[in-house]
Amino acid sequence: MKPKITKLETFQEMELKDKLASSFLAFENQIDIDSYVHDIRSEAFKTFEDKGFPSKKEEAWKYTSLNSILKEDYSVFPKQENALTYPDVKKYFIHEIDSYKIVFIDGKYSSHLSQTTHEGIDVCLMSSALNKPKYRLIIENYFNKAATNDSLPSLNTAFSNEGAYIHIPKNKLVEKPIQIIHFSTGSEAAQLLQPRNLIVVDENSHVQIIERHQSLTDNPVLTNSVTEIFGRKRAIVDYYKIQNDNLNASLIDNTFIDQKQNSHISVHTFSFGGKLTRNNLNFYQNGERIDSTLKGITIIGDKQHVDHSTLVHHIEPNCESHQDYKGIFGDKATGVFNGKVVVEKEAQRTNAFQANNNILLNDKATINTKPQLEIFADDVKCSHGCTIGQLDESAMFYLRSRGIPEKEAKALLMYAFANNVLESVKIPEIKQRINKIIANKLGVNIGFDL
Amino acid sequence: MLKIDNLHASVEDKAILRGINLEVKAGEVHAIMGPNGSGKSTLASVIAGKEEYEVQDGEIILEGENIDELAAEERAHKGIFLSFQYPVEIPGVSVTNFMKTAINETRKARGLEDMPAKDMLKMIREKSELLEIDRKFLSRSLNEGFSGGEKKRNEIFQMAMLEPKLAILDETDSGLDIDALRIVANGVNKLKSKDNAVVVITHYQRLLDYIVPDYVHVLYNGRIVKSGTKELAKELEEKGYDWIKEEVNA
Numbered sequence A: 001m002k003p004k005i006t007k008l009e010t011f012q013e014m015e016l017k018d019k020l021a022s023s024f025l026a027f028e029n030q031i032d033i034d035s036y037v038h039d040i041r042s043e044a045f046k047t048f049e050d051k052g053f054p055s056k057k058e059e060a061w062k063y064t065s066l067n068s069i070l071k072e073d074y075s076v077f078p079k080q081e082n083a084l085t086y087p088d089v090k091k092y093f094i095h096e097i098d099s100y101k102i103v104f105i106d107g108k109y110s111s112h113l114s115q116t117t118h119e120g121i122d123v124c125l126m127s128s129a130l131n132k133p134k135y136r137l138i139i140e141n142y143f144n145k146a147a148t149n150d151s152l153p154s155l156n157t158a159f160s161n162e163g164a165y166i167h168i169p170k171n172k173l174v175e176k177p178i179q180i181i182h183f184s185t186g187s188e189a190a191q192l193l194q195p196r197n198l199i200v201v202d203e204n205s206h207v208q209i210i211e212r213h214q215s216l217t218d219n220p221v222l223t224n225s226v227t228e229i230f231g232r233k234r235a236i237v238d239y240y241k242i243q244n245d246n247l248n249a250s251l252i253d254n255t256f257i258d259q260k261q262n263s264h265i266s267v268h269t270f271s272f273g274g275k276l277t278r279n280n281l282n283f284y285q286n287g288e289r290i291d292s293t294l295k296g297i298t299i300i301g302d303k304q305h306v307d308h309s310t311l312v313h314h315i316e317p318n319c320e321s322h323q324d325y326k327g328i329f330g331d332k333a334t335g336v337f338n339g340k341v342v343v344e345k346e347a348q349r350t351n352a353f354q355a356n357n358n359i360l361l362n363d364k365a366t367i368n369t370k371p372q373l374e375i376f377a378d379d380v381k382c383s384h385g386c387t388i389g390q391l392d393e394s395a396m397f398y399l400r401s402r403g404i405p406e407k408e409a410k411a412l413l414m415y416a417f418a419n420n421v422l423e424s425v426k427i428p429e430i431k432q433r434i435n436k437i438i439a440n441k442l443g444v445n446i447g448f449d450l
Numbered sequence B: 001m002l003k004i005d006n007l008h009a010s011v012e013d014k015a016i017l018r019g020i021n022l023e024v025k026a027g028e029v030h031a032i033m034g035p036n037g038s039g040k041s042t043l044a045s046v047i048a049g050k051e052e053y054e055v056q057d058g059e060i061i062l063e064g065e066n067i068d069e070l071a072a073e074e075r076a077h078k079g080i081f082l083s084f085q086y087p088v089e090i091p092g093v094s095v096t097n098f099m100k101t102a103i104n105e106t107r108k109a110r111g112l113e114d115m116p117a118k119d120m121l122k123m124i125r126e127k128s129e130l131l132e133i134d135r136k137f138l139s140r141s142l143n144e145g146f147s148g149g150e151k152k153r154n155e156i157f158q159m160a161m162l163e164p165k166l167a168i169l170d171e172t173d174s175g176l177d178i179d180a181l182r183i184v185a186n187g188v189n190k191l192k193s194k195d196n197a198v199v200v201i202t203h204y205q206r207l208l209d210y211i212v213p214d215y216v217h218v219l220y221n222g223r224i225v226k227s228g229t230k231e232l233a234k235e236l237e238e239k240g241y242d243w244i245k246e247e248v249n250a
Ligand SMILES: Nc1ncnc2c1ncn2[C@@H]1O[C@H](COP(=O)(O)OP(=O)(O)O)[C@@H](O)[C@H]1O
Pocket: B011, B012, B014, B016, B034, B035, B036, B037, B038, B039, B040, B041, B042, B043, B052
């Protein structure tokens, strides 16, 4: 038996844990205890209580401390319902395209801002999927089947009740992208949100999803989100995470992707905002000839922190994975890239690529980048490379000598450094939006479009 | 137009320019020649505002104004252009987007509106034709994978787009075959007028057959040690620099 690890918790952590425990009791009292997920939730809460919040002592959290965000006195459930009008929040949508929308305000579904469907596909709510008998089979087959029992996913599972539920039956090409947006209005002094998304894409189907979390005030928000994505044979899923939240909002994103043979799933993560962002992105390849793509652009400054912790688990032969993360860190920003690739013994002829390139704009910004390769098969092609550099001075002089001012020249070079990540973005309006966010972020008014 | 007075510049405490005096008037073409390592590119970079070099003494006056304190972009806005000896490769920035940004930032600095897209395209077309640059070229990343000659031609294309008052061409002829040399020289000559000036840094007479200088200067060891007319360039072509070095060292 392993000795139980006792760990030191801060006073604030203990307080928050107590609060979560009493909230969990209250939550359980309100919901149907005969529900299939009831036991899963109870089990998950126990797991969370045992494990507690992750600490820097754990290898996976060595460079990301939650101390500064766990000290807030978060409300677990919002006390009132809040409304927003579309014009107020239109700018947070990719509004140039026709799309399905699943929108939440302070964790509660907003039918007013949403556009869901049951015509041929299900684009709707987790709360109804958990409660209505017709979804029971999918829930039993998929809910919590990909998520790990690490402490934060467990905490989310314990409180799982609301989020997006997307089921695309086989042979459907979903023309309209689906936007999942979570707003927080700041009606609570500090708010904890735990959205839970389930996305099941059956054989030969194709769907595109855009996810965003947006706080509308300076009140602290902590989002601990879990998304499970299942791609069946030949499914194609393109997922875009646009992270440009304000500086008091933190996000722990736990995404688990289970792929079957010949499926292609890509996740692009654009991280520009937020106080602390941790992206736990996990791919499990349960079939042959699978393609997994993980790409990201991170541009942060101030005291922002963005941590990309990726896992690609190559389990079967003839699969590929492509990782390409670009990071630019200014001011006192800190970044982490922890990319783990596991190639099992059976997973012969795996091609696994990983690149993480970073620019530090000054000597106060830091990046910790660490590839972790665990390769048990012998016939594999794996490459990984990480670089940390500065902006090229001779390129700066070249641009400036043509009349491009320092700030704009820097912005052009940063954009040029990062933009190949955008090449695989299939929705032009997303590219344009990212370009615009980058221009805003860098304080310039130049068109980056080539 | 340009007056350089007793210019001393160094890099990392190493003195490179040791008292340069040069006056270039509107309408003139000056050639600067000299052995490798004598400071020609440094002079060009210092005029263009490269911060790496420290100006210890002397002045650079452009149209009556001391530009010593100006950033590289501000000098560009005032009409200084440097065709680089080694143009920098910038992956991810297309030639067109770069040119658009450069022109509009320059216009902004001069209090003008952005150039309308239509005019920009027309200008790009005209100037690329002048330099016989393939249109496909313009959507490629700036200088990335360009041959030596393509890079130089691209420099002069940029010059044609920006229409500078004072153009400094640093060994623009090196790496050009005879046809490309003719195209580039022709481009430069088309842009010449009585209101602007050109400083040509070169080792070879052949460029000066096309772009005919009014004055020729020899830069050696950080100083202009000899000035003359185009005949001086011919003499250097025949006799090399040794006799100059001997004269200086004597
Ligand atoms: N950035 C620099 N750092 C160190 N030495 C330099 C730098 N730039 C130029 N030099 C030195 O200054 C001298 C003049 O160089 P340069 O101006 O390039 O000469 P030229 O163009 O006449 O061949 C050379 O000895 C060169 O090595």
